[in-house]
């Protein structure tokens with residue numbers, strides 16, 4: 001942060017944040033961003049009337065705010081999506097070209113980069129992050145994370161005043177809690193690969209080092225408790241600062257470990273029961289906001305970081321489509337990989353019960369919050385972020401972005417414009433077999449779909465429509481080269 005500030009001081013003579021709007025609008029709201037992990041758009045009743053999972057809290061959140069039907073994660077897997085949320089930039093512009101980080105990878109975010117937490121912090125917010133970090137901890141030069149040294153750079157070097165959470169996914173060792181710059185306990189014990197079914201749940205975790213106080217089943221509850229304490233601490237604070245709370249849940253990612261209260265709650269097995277628990281924990285956070293008197297002054301965003309990991313046999317077994325009508329699943333380039341639930345609530349400012357079909361990417365959060373606050377981002381920040389705040393606040397229905405770039409776990413690209421979607425290769429690019437397909441001689445080398453006529457991406461029009469292929473290829477190349485153009 002200090003380095004970034006020093007560089008900015010050399011290059012910018014005007015105040016760091018200048019007001020974009022002359023007109024003073026509402027007082028800056030508190031902002032809460034809740035990110036579910038591997039939750040499917042079809043899990044939520046408000047998106048799928050045939051869901052086998054009760055999601056009353058998320059359905060109510062949607063009813064009291066605005067939900068988007070064409071929202072996407074920038075990637076179909078965890079780390080690059082989290083990178084995109086916090087920086088407004090695609091991860092494929094960094095050293096992480098595909099896949100995800102493991103538990104001892106070093107920090108991905110350049111310390112000079114203005115993250116969304118920097119934006120909020122510099123605008124006078126108290127900032128906290130609680131949950132699954134999964135962006136690496138420690139310096140790249142160290143090769144891997146050294147748990148005995150201060151975990152720098154980490155969340156506190158990217159704009160957060162406070163952090164509590166776990167380094168990576170809940171199925172990735174080492175298993176420990178980090179508070180600010182250090183583990184609460186060192187991972188001095190060892191845990192074996194888990195059984196596929198345990199403790200009334202399912203899924204698995206990888207074997208490896210674990211802290212003596214760490215129990216996988218406790219993690220979601222701990223994160224929510226810590227976030228609740230942060231909200232309560234802000235209610236008690238006398239500094240007058242609004243707050244920014246980034247709350248990336250570890251669930252319903254594997255291991256699926258619903259507590260006893262939720263087992264059997266859904267018709268979609270341990271996964272569905274875990275989703276019901278996620279819904280309940282979102283409801284708890286909203287109730288804490290209510291109890292502390294913040295509900296009317298808080299902009300709440302809820303989204304998932306990618307599609308659900310849900311196989312065709314599970315669709316068959318439970319008659320439940322976790323990814324709704326969309327093809328494929330988590331990690332894939334097809335819509336099931338990255339078409340996600342997205343909702344935003346700010347009472348009195350965002351229309352209650354509104355449904356919008358404008359394209360939205362989670363990279364847009366940074367520019368959109370800058371828009372809400374009326375501050376101007378530096379030109380070299382958040383280059384893949386479009387300001388969606390006019391849509392959220394009802395001042396315009398014009399789509400802030402006309403195209404969207406998506407990316408699969410194996411690094412396959414796609415671009416959407418209007419109803420057309422071009423994929424630069426064959427196969428799913430992710431978990432659904434075949435992940436990769438060699439082109440036949442004379443056959444198509446990519447995939448082209450018209451989602452309006454063919455939402456399930458069943459008919460490849462690549463060979464039949466070379467003009468559209470060429471047009472979208474050129475558009476994708478321009479996005480890859482330039483990002484969005486900033487005025």
Ligand SMILES: [Ca+2]
Pocket residue numbers: 037038077078253305306
């Ligand atoms: Ca995920």
